[in-house]
Amino acid sequence: MIRLEKRPQPSRAWSLATPLVAVLATMLFGGVLFAVLGKDPVEAIRTIFWEPLFGEFAFYYRPQLLVKGAPLVLIAIGLSLGFRAGIWNIGAEGQYIIGALTGAGVGLAFYPMEAFYIFPLMVLAGALGGWAWAMIPAILKTRFGTNEILVSLMLVYVAEQLLASMSLGLLKNPEGFGFPGSRNLQQYDSAHNAELIAGTGMHWGVVAALIAVIFAYVLLNRHMLGFQIRLTGEAPRAAKFAGVNPPRLILFCLGISGALAGLAGLFEVAGPAGQVSIDFNVGYGFTAIIVAFLGRLHPVGILLAGGLMALTYIGGDIAQGNLGLPAAAIQVFQGMLLFFLLALDLLTNYRIAIGKPEAA
Amino acid sequence: MDLSAINPVLLVASLMVAATPILLAAIGELVVEKAGVLNLGVEGMMIVGAIAGFATAVETGSPLFGFLISAFAGAALSLLFVIMTQVALANQVASGLALTLFGLGLSALMGQSYVGIKPPQLGQIHLPVLSDLPVVGQILFSHDIILYFGIALTAAVWAVLKYTRVGLILRAVGENHDAAHALGYKVVRIRILAILFGGACAGLGGAYISLIRVPQWTEGMTAGVGWIALALVVFASWKPWRALLGAYLFGGVTVVQLNLQAAGVAIPVEYLAMSPYLITILVLVMLSADKSSAPAALGRIFHASR
Amino acid sequence: MSHPPLLTLSGLTKAYPGVVANDQVSLTIGEGEVHALLGENGAGKSTLVKMIYGLVKPDSGTMTLRGTPYEPGEPREARADGIAMVFQHFSLFDALNVAENIALGMENPPPMRDLAARIREVSEAYGLPLDPFRTVGDLSAGERQRVEIIRCLLQDPKLLIMDEPTSVLTPQEVEILFQTLRKLKSEGTSILYISHKLEEIRALCDHATILRLGKNVGECVPAETSARDMAELMVGTTLQTPERHARDVGEVILDISGLSVASPSEFGTALKNLHLTVRRGEILGIGGVAGNGQDELLSVLSGEITTAADAVKFDGKAIGQMGPNARRALGVLAAPEERLGHAAAPDMSLTENALLTGAAREGLAQNGFLKWGAAKEFAETIIKAFDVRTPGPANAARSLSGGNLQKFVIGREVLQRPEVLVVNQPTWGVDAAAAAAIRQALLDLAAGGAAVICISQDLDELMEISDNFAALNEGRLSAPRPAVDLTVDEIGLMMGGSHGMEVAH
Secondary structure, three states: OEEEEEOOOOOHHHHHHHHHHHHHHHHHHHHHHHHHOOOOHHHHHHHHHOHHHHOOOHHHHHHHHHHHHHHHHHHHHHHHHHHHOOOOOOOHHHHHHHHHHHHHHHHHHHOOOOOOOHHHHHHHHHHHHHHHHHHHHHHHHHHHOOOHHHHHHHHHHHHHHHHHHHHHOOOOOOOOOOOOOOOOHHHOHHHOOOOOOOOOOOOHHHHHHHHHHHHHHHHHHHEHHHHHHHHHHHOHHHHHHOOOOHHHHHHHHHHHHHHHHHHHHHHHHHOOOOOOOOOOOOOHHHHHHHHHHHOOOOHHHHHHHHHHHHHHHHHHHHHHHHHOOOHHHHHHHHHHHHHHHHHHOHHHHEEEEEOOOOOO | OOHHHOOHHHHHHHHHHHHHHHHHHHHHHHHHHHOOOOOOOHHHHHHHHHHHHHHHHHHHOOHHHHHHHHHHHHHHHHHHHHHHHHHOOOOHHHHHHHHHHHHHHHHHHHOHHHOOOOOOOOOOOOOOOHHHOOOHHHHHOOOOHHHHHHHHHHHHHHHHHHHOHHHHHHHHHHHOHHHHHHOOOOHHHHHHHHHHHHHHHHHHHHHHHHHHHOOOOOOOOOOOHHHHHHHHHHHOOOOHHHHHHHHHHHHHHHHHHHHHHHHOOOOOHHHHHOHHHHHHHHHHHHHOOOOOOOOOOOOOOOOOOO | OOOOOOEEEEEEEEEEOOEEEEEEEEEEEOOOOEEEEEEOOOOOHHHHHHHHOOOOOOOEEEEEEOOEEOOOOOHHHHHHOOEEEEOOOOOOOOOOEHHHHHHHOOOOOOOHHHHHHHHHHHHHHOOOOOOOOOEHHHOOHHHHHHHHHHHHHOOOOOEEEEEOHHHHOOHHHHHHHHHHHHHHHHOOOEEEEEEOOHHHHHHHOOEEEEEEOOEEEEEEOHHHOOHHHHHHHHHOOOOOOOOOOOOOOOOEEEEEEEEEEOOOOOOOOOEEEEEEEEEOOOEEEEEOOOOOOHHHHHHHHHOOOOOOHHHEEEOOEEOOOOOHHHHHHHOEEEEOOOOEOOOEOOOOEHHHHHHHHHOOOOOOEEOOEEOHHHHHHHHHHHHHHOOOOOOOOOOEHHHOOHHHHHHHHHHHHHOOOOOEEEEEOOOOOOOHHHHHHHHHHHHHHHHOOOEEEEEOOOHHHHHHHOOEEEEEEOOEEOOOEEOOOOOHHHHHHHOOOOOOOOOOO
């Protein structure tokens, strides 16, 4: 007979091991999935995890790792703060879009003027845009007790419509021959989030992501506010007893995650993507949820998880080209990873006992 | 703009069609939440149901069989949620999100070769006399069988919850799982059954979108209907008839905005298209103050220790 | 007397990881007998009755019911065999009505209307009036217990198990309950009565079995045994009563006047027009049956619920609108009833839990940045000063036993040198040694000039340590009176008397 026994305290070893075990289990079951799709599983796994790092064209893919990883880490860091406190912002995709719109909007407003302050202003506008979008669920939650999960998610669809409207209307490139989409910011020096060192993929977004990791680490481990965030997630009543002001915490967590998602959107639109277009968003806001959990809501973990998830994106692209693996298979693969991770988390707090319990 | 292009009879009839997927999913989730479980994976289960039902209908030529399989598919996916939350005791919010993300990917994978195909049609029922009535006949008595099934299901869930022992036990489990356990009820087993029921309903709702409402398959075609269904359960204060009312309200908003788009109203299409989501938020705000009817154990993890 | 005993347990053993809850426990309950199961918290009483009720399976040992082997796989089977149980906690559904609650505890409940009529009939017969259609969440603690008792009585049980039934009753209500139980006994029903209150057992029970650390350590006839002897069997050592030094009572330090607040929770109790004053060096005991506003009163004092500014005054200063940390800075500290999840975060380490309330007064943070070293030291100080049994401050709060965690929680506040300390149920679920240590700490604190408000449902405890006594009843506080010359009857009346119960006829 198999039973679960609650551990007297959480196991540190399992807490560190579960993400690794989850990745291995996902590789195994992902391999089965690929085999069912008629692909060589070993080859597919190798292509996804090995090719971008050490393959023939790694010099091209490695910078991509930073490009894809940075927005994921940036967003996931913000989400993780809220998740730790039991505040569920799942609308980061919307905040990402709005950040890109406000940031790009500010940049385009200055076009064609060249000035050093344009890009910093865009960064500010992007962060503010994402922040403001996240303030909607935050204020509705603190004022009316509205569920932030549903509101933030609904706002993703609203943001997507706004994005479409903007790329067809207000922000449309007047010289774009009627095609939807804004001017290309890559061709506008003052607004371009260019590579800081050519050929490395290193842009301001990567820098921002690293700063966010350090900031979150210090906040959670060394600061009262971080302690209050963790306390609220662990025991909301104890948090209140300890003097935490729940509405303020909600505003802070949703606000910061919105601002970080907005920043990610701005860096993307001004850099790798280059323009506001209908299909600008590719789901980073949702994948970041996986990244946050895979990193165990820990800043350093998120950094690693963001890298891993970026790897599956790039490797998935390669596998799509080389092996004809469908893009959706990678999405399933990522979903699977989250499943295994959450399920295996059990082992941190419970131990599995087989047979009759023995007296100690 | 030409508002006269909008035919009120067709409008009401199509409102009922637009409401049905939301209703099916919401009724399923209502039962799940009454048992004290919050499954945020409705969207994922719907979209998997949508493609499973669609593919089955295309391959077998039988839409009804497609619906049956969609219910199985939704329930099968919810089984993952069962493993996560009832066996592995994982956080229900995170597990629900995982289910949605996974379902979206899985459905895209399953649906690759079905894009652009027309499914076989499920005929409308025809009742002698009733269906031929002017106006009323077209609005009320000329729909497909699943639409009526949705209404019947609402009635059934209402009656079961209110009048039967099964309903009483389900509510008890959602209210206080420790007490239910102490009285000897199988909390986990009851919750598993509720989750599977919710999955089947969501699957049906998804298939209704791909087989009847649209009808074709495109990736991500549920477009948030699953989330709206979740909001609807709150809106309905966990009461089946109010869920029906809410579903018709949302169906109405959707249909009206589509009709306005077609009529060429001066509001840009994108703003019309975002209206159902904005109205969902608005309704949530208006009704969130009163949480008294929420099941007390909603979302809490149950582990029978000693 | 030739007929066989109703229930015989022999050699029942049940082990959990790290602890043997029951070790070779045997006892015999005769027909129509009221049998007491006596023991401290953690002695294994709950595990034993859960085995009888089919909630837990014994590892070894046998049970015999009227001469036939009895092995209930689940409570359903136990009920079918005529065994019913009134739980101490966790068995009512707040949002459902009385009749629905009762139906849930029956195998084949009649249709609602018939059931409601039966409930009325039985409740009248036993002097426990109940409206079948009231929502259980709105009932008082005593009424809720009636629901459980009626639920059992409707099944004509042969054995009724009662787990600490009097902890939620006023002395008057206890008397009525005893009459009901005696009536049941006269009708031939056996009762297994679980308690640690010795006087009750002496008044009611025919026979007693005493458990200590999972083992059967003795049996006696309570009426012929002194309370002191039973206590020593139960605890294992001679108990020392806390020392009480003469104290000087100083000037008023905390003053509440005209305080009314709604409860933050749906089925909570609103506080109505509360007045109280506490002086330096005074211990004010606040009694009352559970659910009469105790949690709310603590929250109002700790600052978790804020009120009109001058409804609560500390040293003449209006503090009603201050949050918990502002009050801590002044010296108003509190320790809530619920240890896990309110007073302490279960999954966090003791160091982090020390930080939870200690940050301001102990200087554990500077400009918002945490001083982990200082926090760890503070945790170690608490552990040492209050003899908290744990490997170290890095251990999670949930790994501690109830008594040890409670010592940590009380110690954390006491060591912060409070001016006013408010505690709710300071020794609930705590073993006797730890309870004595905690009471001593409260007495010492008052002797040092602090004011202590002790909210408790344990009247013996309140009589032991308080100078003045007041009672909460439905959110209203009685006028405080000196504790020394109060009689049990007077206390009972302050707590609201019998709350409309009738004597069984």
